[in-house]
Amino acid sequence: MVRAMSRSTRFVDACYGRPTDCTPVWLMRQAGRYQASYREIRKTVSFFDLCQNPEIAAQVTVTAVDELNADAGIIFSDILVPVRAMGAPVELTEKGPQLATPIRTRADIDALKIIDPNVECSFVMDAIKQTCAAFDGKVPLIGFAGGPVTLASYLVEGGHSNNFMHLKNMLYADPETGHALLGKLATMIARHLRAQAEAGCGAIQLFESWGGIFGPEDFREFAFRYHKQILDELSDVKVPKLLFGTGTAVVLEQLKEAGPDVVGVDWRIGLDAARKRLGPDTPLQGNLDPCCLFMDEGPLKERIQRVLAQAGDNPGYIFNLGHGILPPTKPERARFLVDTVHELTRR
């Protein structure tokens, strides 16, 4: 098949290490509070209601791609959407996601429903179908899920945590219960990612945003084994799979070993060091510190150039931030970033 190297294919091509016309770029949380259009919509609908409304979710997904000229969309949803569907009482508060009653006992875990994402999260699949129809092949859409450790941390801690004390108490002092929770989440995650690919997503990303809480042995025991299990279960799903971790520089080799097509890294490690450790055949995604978007265009451009230089001359590379874009970011600075990456890498 002859394919023009263009915006429509450059993201997926880069995920497979194939040559592209320029470096693809998208931004984690690219549909969000930094956009005036998003804030306007959120005046009329709560966060989780927005996630559950396919029309509006598709609209904000498409608008973000259009405003940024990004090379991929990511379906507007939240990592906690499917755990809410499992029955976990997650609400979004000013302090972030909160559970009035955290999940801490075997009985709490057993009470979590085993869901069919096509039923209990059908609104996500509907949003994906509507978004793909709107994109009409212009760019691919990324589906996603939170990693087991990240989801478990919210459920067990009851919200954000500084020390992940309750989660680690469960995992270290009562590993049987801990594995029961992680295993149940991993099963749900694999199903949720599969359903999103079947609904039309051209790629799927696993966000292990709290993967950095462990040392290497505990990461292998509580994170890696489920990443591998999830990716093994999805081996017949023929879209690129991205595994992203935050604070996981020490265990980078374990991210690769789990078997994703692309390893996503945060800004705490240089892409040159990551390349050195993972080899040239592992496509990378990342990793500009989101706070760099607070800089003026000149210094920001220097930072972008540094990231590109560290990524090196390797087609297996997708430019992204090292974590989600922050609410105070000026939208024009985000657009400048996308345009600058395209300009600097046009081949």
Place this chain on the structure above:
Amino acid sequence: MVRAMSRSTRFVDACYGRPTDCTPVWLMRQAGRYQASYREIRKTVSFFDLCQNPEIAAQVTVTAVDELNADAGIIFSDILVPVRAMGAPVELTEKGPQLATPIRTRADIDALKIIDPNVECSFVMDAIKQTCAAFDGKVPLIGFAGGPVTLASYLVEGGHSNNFMHLKNMLYADPETGHALLGKLATMIARHLRAQAEAGCGAIQLFESWGGIFGPEDFREFAFRYHKQILDELSDVKVPKLLFGTGTAVVLEQLKEAGPDVVGVDWRIGLDAARKRLGPDTPLQGNLDPCCLFMDEGPLKERIQRVLAQAGDNPGYIFNLGHGILPPTKPERARFLVDTVHELTRR
């Protein structure tokens, strides 16, 4: 000078890589809320009032050493004590340390007082003198300060932060202002550490607890250069200097390059990997995950053995947690840890 290898010398000997009778051990935040004796005292005195009362500060410092049989004391104080003395309006709330008005402008920074720690923090030096008198050479006392990035993060964010957005906004978008703050803090930190050594401390530790927020280049620019400056300024202070970072595994070599006698690491990197990267001549301190203290004695002992095995057969090693001991920890488990380290390493 002939010295018996004993409890009184093993901590300092290990800091210099000299043989010891067994591996020395102390715990970060070893005087604190996990102790019934501490909670009892805190019923009658607020946290910062306790820091400013030399008699009670000395008492809780000594009690912790006695209850644990630790090989070093650490003066009861807080990293924010000297920045309060500089005029920063830090109060301890349920959410942790908070500033009603964060330090964000050049004028805010210029308004911070340049202090003489022997005057504005004389209560710390008094507490050190009283503690040393009580120890009477039995164990050394550690003095400490927060690292410039860690202190700046509290001042600029106004409390704990998940993304350090305000601090990085200052450092990245207005580095001149950022360096003015970091430089002013570094000057204070060096003076504060010197004063504590002069008051009788047998070692000093710099806690860069939020050092893990940067990539390698930003760490060099905003953290390393001040660590080196502080340690250079203290080159004539003849007590061991320890530099501890959290989430700093990627920049471990920079911690060493700053010039401390001991590098302290958290549990996110194995001590074997740290040894490999820093070489056998850099004494290490750490690094059991504090949440391991929630385990029963059997599995906890296995974890202790693993840390000791990774530290290897090298006299330049001090056992510690990878971060402060957590409030729900059972005191008898902490004591079990100290006794177990001593038993397993008795030479």
